[in-house]
């Protein structure tokens with residue numbers, strides 16, 4: 685059985701791994717929208733073009749040591765870089781707590797595949813969601829490099845390891861794992877596409893980008909169609925707070941007769957969908973067994989009743 689010292693070592697390792705992945709995601713967030721390579725050239729200061737030395741490129745630590753400035757020219761380095769590294773570190777740690785630590789009695793025999801794979805599966809989704817969130821927040825786009833890559837990874841892992849997904853999306857055969865992933869893709873992408881179409885018919889403008897459709901398809905592949913449906917509604921709920929705040933500011937601008945811009949009455953949906961997917965990823969174990977299972981059961985009954993069965 686896993687003992688406390690081992691848990692502690694693994695937790696420190698996962699936080700460090702998260703910080704390193706976060707550091708790589710910073711590069712992805714900055715370069716992928718411009719179709720630049722994420723591998724070459726290495727990181728450099730945007731002002732003086734000085735290459736960043738390995739000892740100045742340690743996640744979180746280097747930013748603190750340099751007090752947020754380039755060693756060469758003193759240009760401020762945005763707090764966002766260590767923030768993303770810290771965030772991904774904490775999220776990775778969270779996955780360990782939920783997927784491994786909570787399962788108090790893991791026999792060593794179960795370790796070689798099932799649990800590490802489940803953890804890697806969730807870490808991958810988190811990395812993709814973080815990249816999508818910050819790119820969408822900055823530029824209002826979610827590149828296919830993130831979402832389509834994610835769909836391929838999710839479908840692949842779900843097919844090769846059919847029991848990697850949480851209940852009720854676990855499968856026993858490779859074909860089953862593939863179909864569950866594909867169903868998640870179609871339902872997640874489908875409802876978003878449907879609402880997007882409805883929005884453009886009703887309001888005669890684009891309510892959501894196509895990036896939101898592919899993002900939801902990716903979430904469906906990873907977590908199953910039930911979680912995708914819940915992500916969509918939870919995302920709206922999470923975004924509502926920010927939307928209301930924007931409305932207050934917009935009203936303020938109108939009263940003061942200040943020029944109103946597009947950004948004043950629009951909101952990228954991707955970050956909220958990603959946050960909702962993250963919340964569900966961490967709480968699904970309890971949410972499904974305690975509440976969602978019955979809820980979806982009732983929906984199924986209504987569905988069959990309407991079909992006259």
Ligand SMILES: [Zn+2]
Nearest residue numbers: 729732754757
């Ligand atoms: Zn510099």
